[in-house]
Amino acid sequence: MTRQLEAASKEEIEQTKAELRKLPFGTKISCILRHVSNSGMMRIIDMTYVKDDMLCHVWIRDPKNFFGVVNDQYRGYKVSGCGMDMGFHLVYSLGCYIWAGHIEQLKKQVLEATPKADLKYIHESLIGESNPNGGYYFKQEWI
Numbered sequence: 001m002t003r004q005l006e007a008a009s010k011e012e013i014e015q016t017k018a019e020l021r022k023l024p025f026g027t028k029i030s031c032i033l034r035h036v037s038n039s040g041m042m043r044i045i046d047m048t049y050v051k052d053d054m055l056c057h058v059w060i061r062d063p064k065n066f067f068g069v070v071n072d073q074y075r076g077y078k079v080s081g082c083g084m085d086m087g088f089h090l091v092y093s094l095g096c097y098i099w100a101g102h103i104e105q106l107k108k109q110v111l112e113a114t115p116k117a118d119l120k121y122i123h124e125s126l127i128g129e130s131n132p133n134g135g136y137y138f139k140q141e142w143i
Contacts, residue, residue, distance in 0.1 A: 008061040013061075013062045026113070028050070029049050030143045032076070042078060046076040047091065087140055090140075093135075100133075102134075103132050106132070107126070110137070
């Protein structure tokens with residue numbers, strides 16, 4: 001039986017989001033496939049990153065604003081559907097989620113971390129004027 005974890009308080013959620021916003025632009029978020037349903041239409045994926053030579057898990061227990069069910073049996077995020085890279089979907093959604101409402105800080109961090117010559121390679125959604133979001137802030141990989 002899968003037991004859903006309790007949702008975190010608003011303060012815990014904001015603290016976690018603030019910690020993730022401190023990660024440098026281009027930080028690699030590694031996705032680990034923990035479980036696939038028998039039908040193949042649902043996956044549970046864990047997200048990790050390395051900080052100060054330590055492996056850290058992205059663990060936001062906010063069922064209203066994040067990807068959905070987080071469970072303690074598989075330690076990951078439940079993602080439904082198929083036909084696309086669900087790891088990319090999670091990491092892109094994570095970037096959008098943590099940077100919502102902090103677009104000026106996002107632009108500042110991206111511009112400070114990117115040499116002037118490389119600005120033409122930065123995705124428009126990070127520093128553009130129309131509907132900026134943090135979707136491409138992190139890099140995604142599977143392990």
